[in-house]
Amino acid sequence: MNNLRKIPSVDSILQHESVKRITEEINPEMVTALVREILQETRKRVSEGQTLPQNETIVDRVIEIASTRWKPWPQAVINATGVILHTNLGRSPISTESILSAGKASEGYSNLELDLATGKRGSRQAQVSQLISDLTGSEAAIIVNNNAAALMLGLASIANGKSVIVSRSEAVEIGGGFRIPDVLAQSGSRLVEVGTTNRTYAKDFEDAIDENTGALLSVHASNFKIVGFTHSPNIGELVKVGAKANVPVLHDVGSGCIVDATKYGLAKEPTPQESIDSGVDLCFFSGDKLLGGPQAGIVVGKKDCINKLSNHPLARAFRIDKMNLAALNETFLHYLRGDNETKIPIWRMISASTEDLLLRSEHIGESLSITTETVKTSAAIGGGSLPGEHIDSVAISIKTKSPDEVGKKLRHANHPVIGRIEDDRFILDLRTVLPEQDPLLLASLKQIFS
Incomplete structure (x- = not known):
């Protein structure tokens, strides 16, 4: 009990010169609350029989927590x-030009949703969507805040209340607990698995189609490999099956690689351009992987399908912010100018x-x-x-x-x-x-x- 009485007061700690310096930079009320928190911890430990720390030790603890809790973040490494x-280190670093573009978009006002030619309200999607369409050959495009959101939006817009046919080998967990079956369920559609883990054919999809089929979904194995005695229908085969039954085909290519990876001695990676050329209705890919841009989910495809995504309520919930949109626009401009190899860090x-x-x-x-x-x-x-x-x-x-x-x-x-x-x-x-x-x-x- 005597040691409890020796615990310093909040004011005595706040009057310490080192703590005073913290209050010059940080809201004093926040610092006071931190001191109370640490003194409460000290009181608990002392009541449990631990040694009463010196006042300097308590001050050092205040400084330590303040310096770690209230610091600029994330830190460059x-x-x-x-x-x-x-x-863990933030995936793709973006180009200097993309950083500057993001800064300009946020340091003042911009024409984010204003058409300067007409003076009327415009779309934040219009400029970048046209640029993406030019590069991929798609009829239209929409950008959201990440590829998981893009796939969720696509399924909810195209196949809500219906079944979506997926190869058993592609009903995968992409990472961080993001599982294709769970996404399907949350989108309001129902998973129908076809084929086997190692071998699936176009006929498996064709045989599974019924009056309640909302879409055929192909998911590129972007973070694992199945090797040996395997077979999967290519996206062109699925497009033929979908066209025959008037069922839309959705293709998640994942990494967003829009250049030929084999040029660098790497394996062939499916590109959005190839997906569009094959005739898919919607193609999904990430902005912060092999595209080399900021975090974003990009959907390209047929205009009528993209319009359904744009008009869905989730489109607002998954909307991309102006900084990432500006950085993404600049990233695509690198590809348009042909300087991606000298400008984009990855x-x-x-x-x-x-x-x-x-x-x-x-x-x-x-x-x-x-x-x-x-x-x-x-x-x-x-x-x-x-x-x-x-x-x-x-x-x-x-x-x-x-x-x-x-x-x-x-x-x-x-x-x-x-x-x-x-x-x-x-x-x-x-x-x-x-x-x-x-x-x-x-x-x-x-x-x-x-």
Whole structure:
């Protein structure tokens, strides 16, 4: 009981010079509430028999929590993991031009929903939708806030109250608990699985169609592979089945790759252009994967189907914001101008030569006081795109007694660096580090090894 009485008052902690400095930057009421919270924790621990902490210890706790709870977020990190589309690190970084475009869209007013020619209300979708249609060959397009929302909107608009036929091998979980059967249920449609896990044919879809069929759905296996004795109908075959029965065909291609991935030594990835050419009614893809733009869900397809999506109540709930819309517009302009390989970060990473990576690794290694080794390795695409695909890469290898400790120190450097551990070595894969980040990477290495 005596120790409880020795716990300092809220005012005495607030009068400490270090805490006063916090109140100069943060709302004093918030700081006061934090001090009360910490003193309450202290009172509980002391009542349970723990030692009464010194006042300075309590102040240090206030400073620690304030600095972590009320800080700018998210924090920029250097991705040296070798995973290009790293979900935990925010997936695709966007181009400088896209960043500037997003900034301009939000720093002042804009013609987001105003037609400057007529002075009347316009559509936030019109400009970007036309650009997407020009690039993909679709009749129309609509953009929402992510691809899961896009698929949900498509199913709810086209097949609500009806059945949707899906190959058993494609009734998958895409990630984060996002499962195709659950999406179908939430959209108001009913799942009808056909075929087997490893082999499904166009005839399986045809045989399952009845008067209550609302759509045929094909989902690209973007984050897994089924190999061996397998068969799946191509999208063109499904379009023929759908056309014969007057049933719309929906195609989720996932990654949003609109260039030929084989040019970079990667496996063939289905593109929205090919999907449209095959005659699908709707094609869905992400903005922040192989497209290299901001988070967005993009739907391209036939105008009458896109109109149904645009007029559905969920379209407002899933609406994309102006910053991401501006960044997405700029991303598509890169493809229109043909400078995507030199401007969009993920395509800069994918197209970088191993010779350039070797030179960069040697330069960084020579600038350090510790011994490092330049090693050949392989980078992954990641982010639910091109599963199992790797690209030759080059890494800085640091031999150390404690790779975990090196990783921890680099995560806490002024410019945090995220690498990986292989064979008791800490690896910094330069495939996912842009050349302009080399000075920051070098500074972080010098900081922890000084």
